[in-house]
Amino acid sequence: MSRYSIGIDLGTTHCAVSYFDLEMQSGRGVVQTMLDVPQVTAVGTVEDKALLPSFLYLPHANEFPEGSLGLPWDRQRSGWVVGDFARAHGAKAPMRLISSAKSWLCHSGVDRQAPILPWQAPADVNRISPLEASSRTLRHLREAWDYRFKGLGMAGEEVVLTVPASFDAAARDLTLKAAQESGLKNVTLLEEPQAALYAWCEAMGEGFRNRVRTGEVILVVDVGGGTTDFSLIAVTDNAGEVELTRVAVGDHILLGGDNMDLALAHTVNQRFVADGKKLDAWQFNALTFACRGAKEQLFGDSRLKKAPLVIPGRGSSLLGGTLKAELGREELNRLLADGFFPEGVVGDLPQTARRTGLAQRALPYAQDPAVTRHLAAFLTRQAGALAKQPKPVTLSGRAFAHPTAVLFNGGVFKAGLLKERIMKVLNDWLASDGGQPAEELGGAELDLAVARGAAYYGWVRQGHGLRIRGGTARAYYVGIETAMPAVPGMEPPVKALCVAPFGMEEGTHADVPPQEFGLVVGEPTRFRFFASSVRRDDTVGTLVEEVAGNAELEETAPIETTLPARAGDTSELIPVNLQAAVTELGMLELRCVEKGGNGTWKLELNVRMKE
Numbered sequence: 001m002s003r004y005s006i007g008i009d010l011g012t013t014h015c016a017v018s019y020f021d022l023e024m025q026s027g028r029g030v031v032q033t034m035l036d037v038p039q040v041t042a043v044g045t046v047e048d049k050a051l052l053p054s055f056l057y058l059p060h061a062n063e064f065p066e067g068s069l070g071l072p073w074d075r076q077r078s079g080w081v082v083g084d085f086a087r088a089h090g091a092k093a094p095m096r097l098i099s100s101a102k103s104w105l106c107h108s109g110v111d112r113q114a115p116i117l118p119w120q121a122p123a124d125v126n127r128i129s130p131l132e133a134s135s136r137t138l139r140h141l142r143e144a145w146d147y148r149f150k151g152l153g154m155a156g157e158e159v160v161l162t163v164p165a166s167f168d169a170a171a172r173d174l175t176l177k178a179a180q181e182s183g184l185k186n187v188t189l190l191e192e193p194q195a196a197l198y199a200w201c202e203a204m205g206e207g208f209r210n211r212v213r214t215g216e217v218i219l220v221v222d223v224g225g226g227t228t229d230f231s232l233i234a235v236t237d238n239a240g241e242v243e244l245t246r247v248a249v250g251d252h253i254l255l256g257g258d259n260m261d262l263a264l265a266h267t268v269n270q271r272f273v274a275d276g277k278k279l280d281a282w283q284f285n286a287l288t289f290a291c292r293g294a295k296e297q298l299f300g301d302s303r304l305k306k307a308p309l310v311i312p313g314r315g316s317s318l319l320g321g322t323l324k325a326e327l328g329r330e331e332l333n334r335l336l337a338d339g340f341f342p343e344g345v346v347g348d349l350p351q352t353a354r355r356t357g358l359a360q361r362a363l364p365y366a367q368d369p370a371v372t373r374h375l376a377a378f379l380t381r382q383a384g385a386l387a388k389q390p391k392p393v394t395l396s397g398r399a400f401a402h403p404t405a406v407l408f409n410g411g412v413f414k415a416g417l418l419k420e421r422i423m424k425v426l427n428d429w430l431a432s433d434g435g436q437p438a439e440e441l442g443g444a445e446l447d448l449a450v451a452r453g454a455a456y457y458g459w460v461r462q463g464h465g466l467r468i469r470g471g472t473a474r475a476y477y478v479g480i481e482t483a484m485p486a487v488p489g490m491e492p493p494v495k496a497l498c499v500a501p502f503g504m505e506e507g508t509h510a511d512v513p514p515q516e517f518g519l520v521v522g523e524p525t526r527f528r529f530f531a532s533s534v535r536r537d538d539t540v541g542t543l544v545e546e547v548a549g550n551a552e553l554e555e556t557a558p559i560e561t562t563l564p565a566r567a568g569d570t571s572e573l574i575p576v577n578l579q580a581a582v583t584e585l586g587m588l589e590l591r592c593v594e595k596g597g598n599g600t601w602k603l604e605l606n607v608r609m610k611e
Helices: 084-090 101-105 130-148 169-181 192-211 257-274 281-300 329-340 371-381 416-432 449-460
Strands: 004-010 014-026 029-034 037-042 045-049 158-163 186-191 217-223 228-238 241-249 306-311 323-328 405-409 475-481 494-500 508-511 517-520 525-527 529-532 559-561 573-582 587-594 600-606
Touching: 004 130, 004 192, 004 449, 014 130, 014 449, 029 449, 037 084, 037 130, 101 130, 101 169, 130 169, 158 169, 158 192, 158 449, 169 186, 186 192, 186 449, 192 217, 192 228, 192 241, 192 405, 192 449, 217 371, 228 371, 257 281, 257 323, 257 329, 281 306, 281 323, 281 329, 323 329, 329 416, 371 416, 405 416, 494 573, 494 587, 559 600
Parallel strands: 004 158, 158 186, 217 405
Antiparallel strands: 004 014, 014 029, 037 045, 217 228, 228 241, 306 323, 475 494, 475 529, 508 573, 517 573, 525 559, 573 587, 587 600
C-alpha cells in the first residue's frame, strides 16, 4: 500500500506536485503539503520553488560551463534543463526552447512521437518529440521527489496525474506513456476541472454542504497559460446524501494566458514602431516574455500602477542599446478584459475568419480570442445535458444550461477584474433567460488547486470524502453482425449487445457473458455503436434483436479502423470474449480478448454527455 497520495498538475505553463502523508492523521483526515521542486534558476544556481515552469531548453554543447546546469541529484546534467531558467533563458534563444509541450501532445495533426520540437528550429538543434518533452518534465518532478524522499521513490507510490477534461483518447494514452517513460508506474488520470473542485471541497471541509445545495450546477471555468476548459458538475441527492456528478465538458480550446501575453506585446510593439524602432523576431520574443512578467507583477500587487519592460538590444546599430517601455495597469485591464472577455449576449458565438489558402503548420489555436463567446457556445450546446441527468437538477435553462455557481481555476484569474467580468457577463445572460444569478465559489488557490485536488482525489479513492461521479447517462451497445446466407440486395441484420448499462460508474469494468464472437483483423472494418436513454433495465450481455427502426436505440458515430493482425494469423475471424470498462475520464473501452490465446484489441468510445 502506498504511503503517500501524490497529485501532479502537468500544466501547459507550470507544473506542481502535492501530496498527502496517509500515515499522519489530523482532525480532518490527512495533512496535505506542496512539494518544493529544486530547479536551475541561473547558471550555477539551484533554488526550491512550489511551481516548475513547463519550459524545456536544449542548450548548445558549448553554451554553458560544465556542471553549471547540474541538479542536486545529477551534478553533470547538461543536455537539457527544465523550469525557471529554461523559461527565462529561452526567451533570449527561442529556437532552442520548447514550450506548450502539453498542447503539442494533444495535436492530432502531427506525429506526437516524432522529433519535431522546438517547432521550426534550425538544423543544428537536436529536436525531441512532444512525448519526450513531457516525459522529461515528469522525470524532473519524479527525481525531485526521490531526492527529497530517499527510499520512498515516486515510482512506488500511487500518482494522480491531471489532464484537460477535453483531452481525447490518444492524448491521454500519450500522457500515460510519458509518465511511464519518466519512471512512474502507478498512474491514474483525472480531469483538471474535477481536480480543481476536489481542492475546493477539501478546503471547505464540511462547510461545503452549506455552500451548495441539491439541484445546483457548478460551472468550472479553467483558463490556464495555454488552454481554456469548461465543465458542468451537478449537485444531486442519493438517499439523503449529497453527490457530485460531472455532466458535461467542453472542447479543447487553445486559448489562454500565452495569447494575452502576445496581445500585450503587439500593443507595446506598436509604440516602438511609432518611435521608429523596429524589433526583430528575437527581440519580439523577449518583449513577449517581459510582458508576461509585467502582467504577473501588476496582478500580484494591486498597489502598482505600472511595471517596467526591458528588452535586450542586439548589435551596434540604433537597436544596439537596451530598449525600455512600461505597461500600465489601465492599459493591461482594458486589453485583457475587452479583448478576451468582452460583454455580449449569449447568442454571440465564436467567430471564424476565412482562412488563407496556405498557412504555417503549427498548433491549432482558437481563431476567436473571446473566452466569453466560447463559454456561450459551451452553455448553449449543453442546454439539454442537465435535463437528461438520471437525477434531474432543477435549473436546466431554456436557451442555455444555467449554472448556479462558478469555480474559477488557472493563473489567469489572479486578476480579479477578469473573474468579475465573467460573473457579470454570465449573470446578464441568466437574467435575460429568466434565471437566477450565479455566485462565485471563492477561496481557490489558482496555481496550486489542480495539484492539491489530484492528491485529495487519491485519498478519496481509498473510500474517504466526497467523490465526483460521472456514470453513464445512457446504456451503450456494440453492433453484432448476424450470420446469414447471402441474399441479393440485403445486408446481414445487426443486433445490439449491451456492454455498458445505464449508470455504469467511471472506473468500473464488466465482463460480457461468453458468446461466439469473431473479431475481424488485418483489414479495414467498421464498428457500430448504439446508445439508449430509456432502456434502463438492460444488463451487460443483453442482446437487442431488432436494431433497424428501433426508436429506443440511437446510433452513435461508428469507429472505422484496421485492427492489427499478428504474424501467422490466417483466419478471417479471431474468436474473442468481450470486456467493457468505463474509464475515470468517461471513455468506454471495449476490449476483445482472444479465446485460448494472448491477443488483445481495444476500442474506445467517448460516453460523456455532449450535445
